[in-house]
Structures are given as structure tokens and as C-alpha cells.
Amino acid sequence: MASGTYISSNLTKKQLYFMRLLDDNEIDIFTLENIKSLFGENFDNLNEILENLVNKKILSRFERGKFCRYNFRDEFVISNYLIPDGIVSYWSALNKHGLTDQFPNTVFVQTTNEKRSKIVFEVQYKFIQVLNKKIAGIQLQGF
Numbered sequence: 345m346a347s348g349t350y351i352s353s354n355l356t357k358k359q360l361y362f363m364r365l366l367d368d369n370e371i372d373i374f375t376l377e378n379i380k381s382l383f384g385e386n387f388d389n390l391n392e393i394l395e396n397l398v399n400k401k402i403l404s405r406f407e408r409g410k411f412c413r414y415n416f417r418d419e420f421v422i423s424n425y426l427i428p429d430g431i432v433s434y435w436s437a438l439n440k441h442g443l444t445d446q447f448p449n450t451v452f453v454q455t456t457n458e459k460r461s462k463i464v465f466e467v468q469y470k471f472i473q474v475l476n477k478k479i480a481g482i483q484l485q486g487f
């Protein structure tokens with residue numbers, strides 16, 4: 345997914361270095377805390393670098409402190425970044441596993457926390473709060 349080709353005249357050396365670190369580590373989506381723990385010592389002005397990359401449309405901010413590459417749009421991965429204990433569920437999970445041919449126009453996310461529904465990159469996310477004892481049958485993917 346990472347292109348690795350950037351026009352250096354549009355980027356400062358620090359921005360270019362940051363984007364190459366993302367490329368080298370195959371990072372498409374991240375939180376500010378993740379990046380600080382991985383590369384924080386390399387950047388004294390990380391917030392400014394991220395803000396400039398968002399303004400240049402190289403990165404997108406989808407929530408405070410949460411970023412992805414400008415072309416990254418995997419709604420299931422984004423849903424797990426929107427709420428830490430979120431689980432794609434209900435109609436969305438049925439579709440993901442090929443158990444229905446109908447496309448849901450909302451990504452349903454089950455969580456033990458309260459969070460309001462929101463739209464990110466023109467995708468509607470609905471968060472359903474349940475008791476901790478009701479969460480079962482979780483299948484981790486991509487780890």
C-alpha cells in the first residue's frame with residue numbers, strides 16, 4: 345500500500361523522513377501515541393509534522409490524534425481505531441464473513457464503552473454498547 349514515492353520539493357526533510365519511516369514499517373493507520381512510542385525520540389515537533397502532512401493531503405486525520413494515509417479507507421480497521429475495544433459485529437460481521445450478500449450502509453461496532461455514532465470518510469459507524477459478559481466469539485485478524 346505504501347508508495348514510497350514523494351515529491352521532495354513539497355516536503356521538508358523531516359516530513360520526508362517521517363513518511364519513509366511509515367513506509368519502512370508498513371504503517372498505514374496509527375495513533376499519535378503509537379507513533380510517539382515508536383519514533384518519538386526522532387521528532388521534537390511531531391504534531392507540526394503531522395499537521396503539515398494532513399494539510400498537504402498526504403495523511404488524513406479521522407479523529408483527534410488518529411491518522412491514516414490519505415488513500416487508506418478500510419472501514420473495519422478504522423472502526424477498531426475509533427474505539428479501542430470495538431468489535432465489528434451484527435450485519436457488518438455477517439457481510440465480512442460472506443454470510444449475506446447485502447451490503448450494510450452502516451458499520452456496526454459492539455463495545456463495552458459508550459460512544460456516539462459518527463461518520464468517517466463518508467462511512468456511518470454505529471457503536472452498540474453491551475455488557476462485558478455479552479462479548480463472545482471474537483476473531484482477531486491481521487495481527
